[in-house]
Each structure stands twice: as structure tokens, then as C-alpha cells.
Amino acid sequence: MLPAFYMPKWVDFHTHILDAPPNEQSLAASQSKDAGVVKWLVNSVEWKNWIAHRELAQKQPLAMVGLGWHPEQVIEADKAQILGQLSRYEQELEKEDIPFLGETGLDFLYGKTAAARAKQEEVFAFFIRQSLGHRKMIEVHTRHAKQESIDLLLKHGAEEVLLHWFAGNKKQTQTIIEQEWVCSVGPTILNSPHVDHFIESMPLELLALETDSPIPFDGMASNPSWIPRVAEKVARLKGVSIREVSKAQAAIFERFFHQPL
Ligand SMILES: [Zn+2]
Structure with missing residues (x-):
């Protein structure tokens, strides 16, 4: 057999694979290695999910875990909870070297009322500001809210953006x-x-x-x-x-x- 001179390398730029059952995660890891996929950018959707992913990633060298709060999860919180949670996120960003931010954004399929959309926008704007302040890339979810997401990114002058x-x-x-x-x-x-x-x-x-x-x-x-x-x-x-x-x-x-x- 001839030696392989060029083996392309790949990244999965948006995954939640650390949410899969452990046996599926190990299968994903061995299949990724065979396929030349060398990095998984694992998004987290809320605080507990971030903590769980961060722990799992310590034993999974393919994984880089993002800190995020998905718009679908955001609407479950009330205003006071949102404020408390955002200060927790802010502290986490001060003390940890987090590779990227995500998943965040807008989701008007789930956010149907003006109040729900306002909550999503508040959290999304927070992540955009953090992305700029800490010079981190931000992974953005835009379901049924593409233009609104783009407008908010433009309004805040977002730079390192991945629209997922x-x-x-x-x-x-x-x-x-x-x-x-x-x-x-x-x-x-x-x-x-x-x-x-x-x-x-x-x-x-x-x-x-x-x-x-x-x-x-x-x-x-x-x-x-x-x-x-x-x-x-x-x-x-x-x-x-x-x-x-x-x-x-x-x-x-x-x-x-x-x-x-
Ligand atoms: Zn996602």
C-alpha cells in the first residue's frame, strides 16, 4: 500500500455530541479519528450543560467546549433569574480561559411573545458584548430570526461570528x-x-x-x-x-x- 501523503483534517464547528450517551460518544471519537475529524466545537445550551460538558471534555481531547445559553432555554427563566445567571456567566468568563461562546442567539419558533423575545435579545446581546470584551468567537443560533440576529450583531459591532x-x-x-x-x-x-x-x-x-x-x-x-x-x-x-x-x-x-x- 502506498503511504498516504495527504490526509485532510476536519473540524466539526458546531456539535452537542457530549450530550449523547457515553457509548455513542466513544463511537463518535473513534469514527472521528478514522475520518480525520480532529476537533469538536461542543456548544452548551445552559449552565448545567456547560458544567457537564466541561467535565466530560477533560477526558475527551477532541472536544473544545463553548460557554452558552441557548435561546430556547433562555425563555424558561424569569427576569430575575436571567440577571443572576448572567452575572454567573460573567464571572466564569473572568476566571476561566473559555475557547469560544455558544450557543446563543434568537429563536422565534419558541420565542413567540414579545416578552420571550426580549429575554432572548437581552441574553444574546450579553454574549455579543462578552465576545467583544474577551475577544472570543461567538456561535449564533438564528431559527426563524435570521434578520433579527444579524441586526443585533451589527448593532453591537460583533466581529468573530459563526452563524450556525x-x-x-x-x-x-x-x-x-x-x-x-x-x-x-x-x-x-x-x-x-x-x-x-x-x-x-x-x-x-x-x-x-x-x-x-x-x-x-x-x-x-x-x-x-x-x-x-x-x-x-x-x-x-x-x-x-x-x-x-x-x-x-x-x-x-x-x-x-x-x-x-
Ligand atoms: Zn446547536
Whole structure:
């Protein structure tokens, strides 16, 4: 057998795989190694989830864990709880060297009332300010609130942004390119063509790959080792080699974390 001269390396830029049962996590780790997926950017959705992920990550070298509060979870808290919780998050950011912030953002599928949306906006704005203050990348959820999320990011002058599972219209795409924000796409692109045009219109250096695992696709629990399949589809749509897609992923990783992949 000839030696492999070039083994592409990959990152799963948005996953929750540390929420999966332990046996699925170890399977994900061994399959990731085989597939060349060398980093998992694990998002946390609320405080307890952050604590659990941080603990698990100590034994999982692939994982980098983000500190976040998902908009779907935010609406369960009342105003006083939100204030208390945000000061806890603030202290955590002062004392820990946290690699990135996420998951945060807006979700108007769950946030239906003005009061619920105001809570989400307050928390999201907090994370944007922290992202700027601590110079950390922020992973943003935008379900049913793409424009509102972009507007809030612009209003606060956000810089190091990853819009997760995102596909925008022409005007939004233009803004994102101007701001040099990164967008991530995942396994949905494998069998639904509605994101193809968005991928074609985005520069490769602003396109990251993710799985949002362990959520199921086609009835199968996903995991970060699916990334090379997503990469193949992106390579085909962009008319570039797998190697170029892999290099773009490494460059995005380096941009966000100031270290080589
Ligand atoms: Zn997520």
C-alpha cells in the first residue's frame, strides 16, 4: 500500500455530541479519528450543560467546549433569574480561559411573545458584548430570526461570528461577506438542494462545516465523523478539491483560535 501523503483534517464547528450517551460518544471519537475529524466545537445550551460538558471534555481531547445559553432555554427563566445567571456567566468568563461562546442567539419558533423575545435579545446581546470584551468567537443560533440576529450583531459591532446552520437571502449574504462572518452548513445539504445556491454564493473561506450532532438525519443519530461527507458536497458545489475545503477549515480554525489545527 502506498503511504498516504495527504490526509485532510476536519473540524466539526458546531456539535452537542457530549450530550449523547457515553457509548455513542466513544463511537463518535473513534469514527472521528478514522475520518480525520480532529476537533469538536461542543456548544452548551445552559449552565448545567456547560458544567457537564466541561467535565466530560477533560477526558475527551477532541472536544473544545463553548460557554452558552441557548435561546430556547433562555425563555424558561424569569427576569430575575436571567440577571443572576448572567452575572454567573460573567464571572466564569473572568476566571476561566473559555475557547469560544455558544450557543446563543434568537429563536422565534419558541420565542413567540414579545416578552420571550426580549429575554432572548437581552441574553444574546450579553454574549455579543462578552465576545467583544474577551475577544472570543461567538456561535449564533438564528431559527426563524435570521434578520433579527444579524441586526443585533451589527448593532453591537460583533466581529468573530459563526452563524450556525445558516443560509441567508441575497441581502443577508452580502452583509455577512462584508462583515467577514463565518456561516456553517451541515448534513442537511447532503440531500436537500435548497442551500446549494447559498453555498455557491459564499466565499469558501467563510464556510465552516458542522453536524449539530447528535440530532438525527434520515433516522440516524449524527456524529462529527460525518464532516467529510458534508465537505465532499461543498467541494462539488464550489468546484474545488477536498484539499482546498480542508485548508479553508484549518484557516477558519486558526482565525478563531489563534493556533494551528
Ligand atoms: Zn446547536
